[in-house]
Amino acid sequence: MTSDKGAPWRAAGLKWDPLKSLIVPRPIGWITTLSSGDGGANTAPYSFFNAVSSTPPMVMFACNGVHADGGLKESVINALETGEFVVNVASAGVIDAVAKTGYAVDRGVDEGSHPLLANSAMLASTVVGPPRLALAKAHLECTTVESIELPHDNGEARNVVVFGRVVAYHLCTSILTDAGDSVDVLRLNPLSRLGGSEYGTLGAREAVISHKYGEAELMEQAPELFTQLAARRQRARARRK
Ligand SMILES: Cc1cc2nc3c(=O)[nH]c(=O)nc-3n(C[C@H](O)[C@H](O)[C@H](O)COP(=O)(O)O)c2cc1C
Structure with missing residues (x-):
């Protein structure tokens, strides 16, 4: 059953929208950006994140709702105003830091480097301005290509999707194959978001x-x-x- 416009899960006999439990696992794009105002860094996790093209390599992340103080979330404002962002790929073992970077703290606070939140060292990027989270084992430096605004059903809330082109990759040697020329996904062991507040890691790799x-x-x-x-x-x- 798929009717009931606006809440199609009700017709399926469900209490909650199952979307986030059905589209799993979702990779976590840990987005770092810089404010165009004071130049301060910002870090936030986005699980509505994915690759959208390989030639050239492009990615997207989607902002849903609003910042706790109203208006667009900082990652989106910064990526649009400065034209740059970095995707930091979260691996197993950093759930705590990922969760804490999702806190609705005041604008201007960098959840990534804050000692009481993710407490990560920040590394300089090579092409774009936003720094990289040392907690992540892979980083994709991106320039913003464009954004699209989609409808939202709740009042002031916004759904904005940001697309970016990867202009530099940084990979820790610990996630590379023994030959050192490609990524071993089991060594990367990406953290992913499942339904509700559950997270997953890579369980097994099917035969190549x-x-x-x-x-x-x-x-x-x-x-x-x-x-x-x-x-x-x-x-x-x-x-x-
Ligand atoms: C694992 C995880 C995944 C999240 N994914 C999204 C997402 O895809 N889209 C979104 O709008 N918010 C998502 N959030 C919530 C944002 O991270 C949160 O609203 C954050 O405060 C936004 O920060 P910003 O204003 O600095 O961008 C997620 C939170 C967590 C912990």
Whole structure:
């Protein structure tokens, strides 16, 4: 059942919207920005965060609702006004710091470096102004590409999605493969947000499969489909040349 405009979960017999329990795990984009006013740093976690493109590499984070004092949340204001933000990837073991950077403290307080909140050392970025959280093992320096405002059902509240282009990566050697040329996701062991106040970490990695997974069976069982696939791949390769 999916009716009941505005609260479709009621028609499904649920008390709460299951969206955040169904779209899981959500990676946590720990966003650092700088204020265009006093230049102060700001840190906040966003689980409505993801990659949106690989060429060029682009990401998004979505601000829902309002800052506790009203108006847009600081991460959004700063990313739009300065044109820059950093995504700090949270790994297992930093739940406490992640939760505390989500506190609704006064504007101007940096939840990332505050000794009573995340208490993280801050590292200088190389291309953009906002600093990086030393607590994170991977950092994506981003320039803001654009933002989109979506409807919100509650009065003054806002839904704003910010898109950014990755202009620099910083990866701790501890999350790289033994060869040192790519990320080992189990070593990164990203922290993710689940439903309610639950968090998750990476449990297991499925056997590594190639893009050609299942093609041998396809060739045998549906040769005409396989021929189409191979021809399309060849045309795509020719277009790229
Ligand atoms: C794990 C976690 C994930 C969160 N994800 C989001 C999110 O995706 N969007 C959002 O608007 N707020 C999210 N929040 C709440 C914000 O982090 C919180 O409102 C914060 O105070 C915003 O800070 P800012 O005003 O400095 O940007 C999340 C909080 C936590 C702890």
